[in-house]
Amino acid sequence: MTVLRYAYLGPAGTFTEEALRQVASSDDAVYLPQTDVGSALAAVRSGDADRAVVAIESTAEGGVTATLDSLATGEPLVLLREVLVPVQFTLVAAPGARLADVRRVSAHPHAWVQCRRWLAAHVPGAVHVPATSNTAPAALLSDALASGDPDAARGLAFDAALVPPAAVATYGLVPLAERVADNPSALTRFVVVGPPGEVPAPTGADKTTLVVHLPDNEAGALLAMLEQFAARGVNLSRIESRPIGDALGRYSFSIDAEGHVTDERVGEALMGLHRRCPYVRFLGSYPRADAVAPLVHVGTADADFVEARSWLARLRAGDVT
Ligand SMILES: O=C(O)C(=O)C[C@]1(C(=O)O)C=C[C@@H](O)C=C1
Secondary structure, three states, X not given: OOOXXXXXXXXXXXXXXXXXXXXXXXXXXXXXEEOOHHHHHHHHHHOOOOEEEEEEEEOOOEEOHHHHHHHHOOOOXXXXXXXXXXXXXXXXXXXXXXXXXXOEEEEOHHHHHHOHHHHHXXXXXXXXXXXXXXXXXXXXXXXXXXXXXXOOOOOOOOOEEXXXXXXXXXXXXXXXXXXXOOOOOOEEEEEEEEOOOOOOOOOOOEEEXXXXXXXXXXXXXXXXXXHHHHOOOOOEXXXXXXXXXXXXXXXXXXXXXXXXXXXXXXXXXXXXXXXXXXXXXXXXXXXXOOOOOOOOOOOOOHHHHHHHHHHHHHHHOOOOO
């Protein structure tokens, strides 16, 4: 059995690691924690890892821009699978700390956004100390407590940290508050990313992710791009614009479409994009985590496209009956 190496946002205990556990147990795979999403994807590009697991979208923030931007440029990578993880936090601090004394809270920027209202209500005026991941401050606090120096924890840049509930035990920390979240149903969507070369087989409930640039200075170019999907009955579940970065006003569209590249309607939409748009990057077709099959509208099933193509072939052969 090939043991795959997975790069992901560490240190241990992140939600990303929770997503990775749904994909491969640490008994059957090598876990390679990284300091950021860009490094996890770079490890796949350089061949130091076989796969990366990265957050791509959350109910709080929408697209994870570090992931979207890294996938949109550079050596091509493809998405192989998606995984959903419910997200709630535990506020941790050194033993003996009181919620009323918390002035500085360390948190990943996405965690901060997901808990903003809770923080305003329970630690009003607390300053955000940004962290590179949800467990980076947990590791710092744990090291400070383990050092045996009673002043080490006081010397940290924060009084408390928002961490994934599972990280509390991993780092031997004390919870100050649990189930911290503005939205108790918050979800983060993660993707498993690999080098190009394989497209997961269609399941009937799939997603296709694309990066599309529009022609410059063309009125209605965005509408024309969207029509490629609409005319073929392809529903979009996410579309967002990201700056291309070379000039103001130039944007790249990151798109999740329902369906698989082998579906006729998705294939036809892709051909339309290829004809109309200056740049289309295919980031893969993979099974939907919720396994919900798309609604197929009248005239957009595979058989409808096949039949329409043979009708056209008959017309071209002079058969107009
Ligand atoms: O995986 C983690 O724990 C992270 O720190 C990253 C991340 C993210 O990038 O969105 C993951 C889940 C939460 O939405 C907040 C932060």
